[in-house]
Amino acid sequence: MKVPFTWKVTGWFVIGWSAEFPVGESRALHYFGEELAAYRDESGELHVLSAHCRHLGAHIGHGGKVVGDCIECPFHGWRWGPDGSNRYIPYQPDRPNRALKLRVYPVQEQHGVVFLWHQPDGKPPQWELPDIFTKFPEFGAGPDEYYRAFPEFSRKADREPVHPQIVAENGPDSSHFRYVHGASVTPVCLDWQMVDNEWRFLTGWPDARSDDPSEMSLRIHSHFSGLGFAISAFEGVQNHRLIFACTPVDDETSDLFYSIWWPRNPGDSSDVPPEDVRAQVERRFLVTVFEDLNIWRYQQYVEKPPLAKIDAEPYMAMRQWAKQFYEVPPADAVVSNA
Numbered sequence: 001m002k003v004p005f006t007w008k009v010t011g012w013f014v015i016g017w018s019a020e021f022p023v024g025e026s027r028a029l030h031y032f033g034e035e036l037a038a039y040r041d042e043s044g045e046l047h048v049l050s051a052h053c054r055h056l057g058a059h060i061g062h063g064g065k066v067v068g069d070c071i072e073c074p075f076h077g078w079r080w081g082p083d084g085s086n087r088y089i090p091y092q093p094d095r096p097n098r099a100l101k102l103r104v105y106p107v108q109e110q111h112g113v114v115f116l117w118h119q120p121d122g123k124p125p126q127w128e129l130p131d132i133f134t135k136f137p138e139f140g141a142g143p144d145e146y147y148r149a150f151p152e153f154s155r156k157a158d159r160e161p162v163h164p165q166i167v168a169e170n171g172p173d174s175s176h177f178r179y180v181h182g183a184s185v186t187p188v189c190l191d192w193q194m195v196d197n198e199w200r201f202l203t204g205w206p207d208a209r210s211d212d213p214s215e216m217s218l219r220i221h222s223h224f225s226g227l228g229f230a231i232s233a234f235e236g237v238q239n240h241r242l243i244f245a246c247t248p249v250d251d252e253t254s255d256l257f258y259s260i261w262w263p264r265n266p267g268d269s270s271d272v273p274p275e276d277v278r279a280q281v282e283r284r285f286l287v288t289v290f291e292d293l294n295i296w297r298y299q300q301y302v303e304k305p306p307l308a309k310i311d312a313e314p315y316m317a318m319r320q321w322a323k324q325f326y327e328v329p330p331a332d333a334v335v336s337n338a
């Protein structure tokens with residue numbers, strides 16, 4: 001998808017689930033057009049570094065070996081620490097070249113989800129990563145009261161032609177539910193606001209059995225943290241939480257991540273969802289991303305959409321808010337010398 005803004009978006013982004021990064025293993029990743037190497041050190045800490053060894057350029061995410069808190073290059077055994085610095089050169093063990101550095105990408109793990117901070121110039125995190133469970137304290141329940149999200153209730157779509165802003169634009173778009181998701185009622189946008197890096201909106205599902213149009217059977221509280229992901233809490237006929245994330249891979253595609261925390265059946269002490277819950281969540285909720293994807297895959301970005309009155313205000317406010325995360329021009333921007 002061609003968009004008039006950068007894919008090198010600033011913010012926190014999901015890069016996978018904790019269980020995909022076992023202790024003592026390295027892995028190659030590719031996000032924001034960069035080659036990256038992730039490794040979980042022997043103490044269990046996860047690190048992400050730029051992938052090409054500063055010696056002769058081998059990719060340390062392909063066959064890099066974890067030694068203590070370092071990763072050892074598969075080519076000539078130079079070791080790199082969590083701070084990106086050169087820690088060890090096998091043929092001059094007392095003289096590492098500490099000034100040589102790989103770029104460090106800050107990572108944080110939360111309830112089994114892995115987040116990475118990206119800023120095009122390598123600046124440190126500009127805001128704190130929100131917590132999936134403390135985000136909506138009014139709903140109380142902690143992680144122990146839900147089934148685990150991974151692997152049963154998590155899905156990923158690789159390298160889809162979707163920019164994170166397109167996903168965020170889906171938030172205020174209440175009229176697509178009837179068409180894309182087969183909803184029998186059209187949800188209404190009850191409230192929306194922007195608070196610094198967050199775009200918060202509240203969607204209500206009118207109760208079909210009530211004559212009062214303001215009677216809601218379900219409320220969805222969604223907060224975007226930058227453009228990388230939204231955390232949502234459902235209140236009413238369903239009471240789950242979810243995270244939906246979009247992480248740019250390059251200047252054309254993104255990986256999409258989706259995880260649901262479903263409330264445990266009363267008295268169930270296991271975090272593994274039982275078969276009937278699994279089947280139900282899969283059928284009713286895990287498909288929605290793919291319904292949206294069927295549109296996004298072939299959509300063209302419209303810069304000046306002829307919006308209906310009801311959509312116009314939140315839509316344009318959202319697009320304005322998104323600009324703060326674009327700190328560099330789009331890749332194909334024409335640079336004028338004038």
Ligand code: FES
Pocket residue numbers: 053054055056057058073074075076077078
């Ligand atoms: S290229 Fe990495 S040690 Fe030589």
Ligand SMILES: [Fe+2]
Pocket residue numbers: 170176180181292
């Ligand atoms: Fe949707």
